[in-house]
Amino acid sequence: MERTCAVLLTLAASCYSPRLNEGTPCASTADCPFPQRCVLGSCAQRVPAIDAALPVDAAESEDAAAAAIDAAAVDAAPDAMPLPCMTSGLTCGGTATTFPCGGHCWARCTGSATWTAASQACMGWQGALGEIDDATEQSCVAGHVSTATWIGLRQSDAATRPADGWGWNGSTTPLVYMHWQSGTPNDRDGNENHEEQCGKIQSDGTWDDVSCTATTPFLCERN
Structure with missing residues (x-):
């Protein structure tokens, strides 16, 4: 009897695994099993860090999430530094x-x-x-x-x-x-x-x- 219960508990746990159906297409978080969320059209358990900064409604919008991720990528890029004003690298054939x-x-x-x-x-x-x-x-x-x-x-x-x-x-x-x-x-x-x-x-x-x-x-x- 104890062995049967253990098997049943294992099966039940797998049914409620937080990663179940991860990657399933979705239109909103309501389409995903808790605690997954709809991110960029797919159910995901591990939500990108950028998602945490978004309001819940915005996180459920594929366009809003994509725009936020793009903005974060720009912010993360180092500012372009101007090249020094010197002649190094210029093949001149003169002065x-x-x-x-x-x-x-x-x-x-x-x-x-x-x-x-x-x-x-x-x-x-x-x-x-x-x-x-x-x-x-x-x-x-x-x-x-x-x-x-x-x-x-x-x-x-x-x-x-x-x-x-x-x-x-x-x-x-x-x-x-x-x-x-x-x-x-x-x-x-x-x-x-x-x-x-x-x-x-x-x-x-x-x-x-x-x-x-x-x-x-x-x-x-x-x-």
């Missing part, structure tokens, strides 16, 4: 110096390169060819230029007119600020023939379109 403009670190390289080679050098520095977004940044950058120098100006291959399709570093987003030299961009003869699809900043600060295979010093920029 490289840094200066701040527009809240970013800029590097001027005196070594000559094609636009593509200059772009690759800037990416190796974890940056890009310089992008000038407003008149204040334009004035700052121009003060550090004494000769024609590559910046990130690039024209789309789909452009049908010399003035069309210009963006920064291959982006299709149109320029919001421009400081072209009078009469440019002109693709050399005023007709769009894709001969001059890259841009430089000149010693007077104005921009000019030139062949991407020309070699000049270049300006890199990074956060």
